[in-house]
Amino acid sequence: MRTILRIIFLRFFPFLILFILVVGIERIYNKIHAAIVCLGDAEYALLYIPTKAPFSQVKDSLYHYDMICRKKDFERYIGMRQYDKNFKPGRYRIKNHMSAKDLVNILTRGLQTPVRVTFSHIRTKEDLAGKIARQIEADSLSLIKAMQLERNVFTLTIPNTYEMWWNSTATDFMTRMTTESRKFWEGERTRQADSIGLTIPEVVVLASIVEKESAMNDEKQLIAGVYINRLHRRWPLQADPTLIYACNDFTIKRVLNRHKNIDSPYNTYKYTGLPPGPICIPSISSIDAVLNYSNHEYMYFCAKEDFSGYHVYAVSLQEHNRNARRYQRAFRKRNAN
Numbered sequence: 287m288r289t290i291l292r293i294i295f296l297r298f299f300p301f302l303i304l305f306i307l308v309v310g311i312e313r314i315y316n317k318i319h320a321a322i323v324c325l326g327d328a329e330y331a332l333l334y335i336p337t338k339a340p341f342s343q344v345k346d347s348l349y350h351y352d353m354i355c356r357k358k359d360f361e362r363y364i365g366m367r368q369y370d371k372n373f374k375p376g377r378y379r380i381k382n383h384m385s386a387k388d389l390v391n392i393l394t395r396g397l398q399t400p401v402r403v404t405f406s407h408i409r410t411k412e413d414l415a416g417k418i419a420r421q422i423e424a425d426s427l428s429l430i431k432a433m434q435l436e437r438n439v440f441t442l443t444i445p446n447t448y449e450m451w452w453n454s455t456a457t458d459f460m461t462r463m464t465t466e467s468r469k470f471w472e473g474e475r476t477r478q479a480d481s482i483g484l485t486i487p488e489v490v491v492l493a494s495i496v497e498k499e500s501a502m503n504d505e506k507q508l509i510a511g512v513y514i515n516r517l518h519r520r521w522p523l524q525a526d527p528t529l530i531y532a533c534n535d536f537t538i539k540r541v542l543n544r545h546k547n548i549d550s551p552y553n554t555y556k557y558t559g560l561p562p563g564p565i566c567i568p569s570i571s572s573i574d575a576v577l578n579y580s581n582h583e584y585m586y587f588c589a590k591e592d593f594s595g596y597h598v599y600a601v602s603l604q605e606h607n608r609n610a611r612r613y614q615r616a617f618r619k620r621n622a623n
Contacts, residue, residue, distance in 0.1 A: 324355035377452030493568035498527035506575035
């Protein structure tokens with residue numbers, strides 16, 4: 287009897303071992319490929335891994351936001367593969383029902399989801415640094431330091447939407463802006479600047495004034511044309527936004543005579559020609575308005591009395607004064623009510 291049992295055991299023992307291995311492998315496979323990311327009804331969540339963050343910080347972030355529903359399986363998989371030192375910094379889209387393998391794969395290979403960096407209505411380098419620092423990992427101080435290495439930051443930076451990696455450095459940002467500026471100006475826009483007798487920095491300076499004169503894109507070419515006419519006649523530009531910039535007080539709503547006395551190269555009531563630099567980062571619409579300015583005879587403009595944000599234009603000073611008085615009456619009447 288023992289002999290028979292021994293024969294049976296020896297014959298089926300390899301199959302038993304194979305069965306145990308198959309079951310074990312299947313269990314491991316299922317654990318690896320089973321969903322460990324549980325986000326409820328959400329399709330995905332965003333995970334930010336700072337530069338030089340240890341695995342403990344990555345794990346704490348995943349656990350803090352309840353992204354992982356099978357923590358032991360996740361940590362066992364990490365330990366088996368020794369991935370705890372290989373996570374890459376960045377911004378990651380973590381999809382619901384991801385497996386441990388898929389999650390670790392995107393984090394160790396650095397398969398980031400880019401951020402869409404946007405900026406507009408920028409008056410100072412500090413404004414720009416603050417807006418960018420809220421969108422990428424680089425902080426405001428490092429961005430300001432990088433900007434100080436560039437002579438023409440406001441010429442280099444073109445307001446738009448740019449896809450960038452979240453863990454971009456300040457140097458990465460400025461390098462990208464230099465590349466984008468080169469692409470923006472090469473070709474037609476440079477030829478247009480040459481044709482109207484302005485350098486690229488001069489176009490940007492004038493566009494920054496147009497930017498602050500009107501938010502209405504469909505009249506920016508008219509305003510640009512007024513300033514081109516003044517430049518051609520060597521008149522002072524008398525642009526109120528440059529006085530606000532010279533005063534460094536962006537709360538000023540109406541420019542008064544006392545503001546016109548400030549001694550600054552940005553005082554375009556006192557000094558002729560363009561100011562020495564942009565007063566803001568102009569939008570693409572303002573830059574193109576200067577490059578394609580309206581060819582007309584207008585020398586003056588003032589706000590319309592309907593407070594629509596548009597302006598009325600005049601060839602002569604007398605006509606301009608009538609327009610200005612009409613606006614002032616409407617302004618006083620509005621404030622009296």
